[in-house]
Amino acid sequence: FNEMQVRLRSLIENRTRLLAVISHDLRTPLTLLRLRAENVENSQERDKMLSTIAEMDSMIETTLKFARDETVAEPRRQTDVVSLLQSITDDMSDAGLPVTMAPAQPLVFECRPAALKRALTNLIDNAVKYGKRAQTAVHATPKAIEITIDDEGPGIPEQDLSRVFEPFYRLEESRSRETGGVGLGLAIAQSIVQSHGGELILANRPMGGLRALVTLPR
Secondary structure, eight states: OHHHHHHHHHHHHHHHHHHHHHHHHTHHHHHHHHHHHTTOSOHHHHHHHHHHHHHHHHHHHHHHHHHHHHHSOOOOEEEEHHHHHHHHHHHHHHTTOOEEEOOOOOOEEEEOHHHHHHHHHHHHHHHHHHHSOEEEEEEEOSSEEEEEEEOOSOOOOGGGTTGGGSTTOOOTTTOOGGGOOOSOHHHHHHHHHHHTTOEEEEEEOTTSSEEEEEEEEO
């Protein structure tokens, strides 16, 4: 069993490195395409081509960041999850975004703080982009730390609640490319939470909006 676990871990690491290499190598031909597109005389066609290239570049950059983060082993350390979440909400609030957090007592959890911060940032960013605002809170149970992120948006159709975690999957009605993002935020957040032994669940709220629930084991 241990040998199988080592082989599986090696397989995943190799696949992730391959993803990083492919994403990196795509940057050069994409740059050449951009230079050629800029020389197109028809302004409408030129703008459409540059827009498509910019979208591809964004997808490659996000994928590359994800692959790099997966291959870099950040050390775990004792971290106050409440302070971590408060720092994210404060930064976003200072930037003028509608993000609030309910008061909570300190809760220490052994984690990779930079990775966990990225996961929570992705979830809060989604709530702001697609749900008008983000309301965050942290609760402690005897066995877990629960972090909730609520928004006031249209929610997600029940049949799509599990599919939105698939890389590059997008909801046409509530999430369009004009709002930014390439459909990797939730996949990245889920991967990070699961690597901490936790679980990420999305659910439509009875009063409207969407709730992202992150459960971390104590």
